[in-house]
Amino acid sequence: MTLSPRRSLLRIAFLATAIILAAAAGFFSWQSFYPVQAAAGWRVEVSQRDVKKAASVVPLPDGGLLVSQELKDGQGNILRITPGGERKVVIDGLSKPDGLIAARGGWVFSQEADDKPVQMLRDGKLSTLFQGNSVQGLWDDGDYLYAIEDRHDSGRVLRYRWSDGELNVVRERLDEAESITRCSDGRLLYTQKNLGTLRQLSDDGRDPEILGGLNKPTFVMCDERGIWISEDSTHRARLLLWDGKGEPQTVLSFLKAPQALVPDGKGGYLLAEGGRNRVLRLTPAN
Template structure:
């Protein structure tokens, strides 16, 4: 009589077969999940039609804020905590020079008069103004994130859970005014050339237009962790501070919301260099991208 081998799985009892099926199902689910997260992590940034990008600066861990002073010098922050954060300048030849160190999560930069202001997000810290070769403390805030200036005032927003504030600082009188309070994880603030003021609440996924009467208008909702805002003649620029699948968006002057870059990781500051030419800090990959319009939009 010929010998017939029975597969080991078939020889198992009902309980053992069920356990093995569960184990196989779990392994399949785990493999799928790992594949999905790997895809999110490794998938390259993609640009919309009519736009392109390249890497301007690489190997900048925790890169966050970008600004140019009145002389055109580029300042960049590294948003490290526990007084390990810093601000450095980047020369045309790629060389770096640290100008401020010992900071706790420097997350915002703004040009103010003849210098630049840097914020610190980790706790109660003063905003610092680097000008004339010296460093001056302006006023203190709690978890200060975004900063912006219209040339006269400095606008500041706090990243706090439900009790954040939108502030305005007058460098001439040193007066601090509370423009809005009770904000949920406020991150970005921007002032437009026409004087309109916008702010982002990351906790609510929205961007609002500030109104002096207190009834702020939700301009854009349903965003994935909106972070930085910048306003210029082209419109309102928005980045999403999400670890995966973050975007660079532009709400143009016609009210159309355009997605210019996808698959960013923790996008931060947008710095305009010229119409259709800007820099974007991508914190999740430790680099600064140079973004260009390669084709003008149709009228």
């Protein structure tokens, strides 16, 4: 049977559409499953699997880990993983627990949801430090605890004084600010995800951009190697290391929604890769 010209064109169009859709599906599948690549001089391996929406990691003195599982609507929790691999939920019923740091002999954590407190777990007791809205990043300076809110046009940097509980708003009207840290030279830095920038908190309130052109920067950390930045993108995200000059070095590529990076206490690092529900270990090759 001979097809009419019109039916032939429709068939060609259908086949072309099917090929395009299949190619797109294959491309995104490839990006999701393509293995993480480490730059020369570095090695990467999976430290922990099946950690749902891994967001923050805290190494424990006994060799275990605390990891926040950033699920929403009260489904999130903070998970303790022993050196032997046993798992126990330490705190349950949380909504997008994101920030998690060690401080003053305990652990401070935040929830990236409205009207949720920043809390502290110490000696088995849970206490509320202050109230926030979608608090994501936390940083402890010793005398002060800094918290940053991830909100559209209404985020704030909060400073909590440990000695008397005084809470000050250091900055406000920020758009998608996600992480804050202090470097050894005294600078306080924070990321703005939607703008793709790293900024310095300044006394005059201008907060100059010190690095731009980033792809959804979420987490920032300083150490002796430089400034580490992870990109919260679901496809082809990177972990970057910047020495403050020129372009940053890509240490890891083909990540999926990486979050917090912390030293593992053994010369390497632990990276929460929320998009693949796991924790990676990054170590120098030499």
